Amino acid sequence: MALNQDPKAISRLVIRQASTSLSIKSLISKIRMLGGESMGFAQLFDPDSILDKSHLIASYLNALEAFNENQNSSKSMAMEMLLFASFTRQIDRAVLFAGAKEGMSFVLFSDSRELYRKIKPFLTADSDFIPKTGQIAKCAKKLGIEIAKNQKSMEIVHIQLFQKVTVSKIKD
Numbered sequence: 001m002a003l004n005q006d007p008k009a010i011s012r013l014v015i016r017q018a019s020t021s022l023s024i025k026s027l028i029s030k031i032r033m034l035g036g037e038s039m040g041f042a043q044l045f046d047p048d049s050i051l052d053k054s055h056l057i058a059s060y061l062n063a064l065e066a067f068n069e070n071q072n073s074s075k076s077m078a079m080e081m082l083l084f085a086s087f088t089r090q091i092d093r094a095v096l097f098a099g100a101k102e103g104m105s106f107v108l109f110s111d112s113r114e115l116y117r118k119i120k121p122f123l124t125a126d127s128d129f130i131p132k133t134g135q136i137a138k139c140a141k142k143l144g145i146e147i148a149k150n151q152k153s154m155e156i157v158h159i160q161l162f163q164k165v166t167v168s169k170i171k172d
């Protein structure tokens with residue numbers, strides 16, 4: 001579905017910091033069984049590789065555009081979004097860089113509130129994803145984005161982030 005066909009799609013996105021007692025692999029299997037892409041999709045990310053919600057929204061919009069233009073590198077929106085969030089077109093590199101890590105909390109992204117409600121019983125912790133300043137600085141460094149010491153606004157950081165996400169379409 002193109003964003004211009006459903007302008008409220010962004011307001012339905014779910015971005016949560018969560019954890020589970022299941023293995024990441026088991027949780028991903030359950031997510032696939034719960035609805036698959038017909039209901040929407042969900043993806044799990046390493047919070048240390050995600051700058052903030054705008055990072056995920058930019059990755060989502062680029063993945064959506066890639067599918068709409070038949071320029072996608074993967075078969076699923078979840079994987080395509082992981083590729084954009086990681087600034088690479090290589091699946092193995094994306095999983096290592098920004099995929100959820102075993103035994104750690106993760107960021108859950110879903111484009112479906114209904115799917116999220118079905119996933120929620122498998123989560124042991126679940127809260128809004130609001131990274132702290134120190135986490136943002138650490139993540140920016142990992143992503144190769146510079147934050148000036150006297151910088152008051154995240155605007156320049158977001159511009160650099162959006163450029164990297166978009167350029168990843170042609171990278172690798």
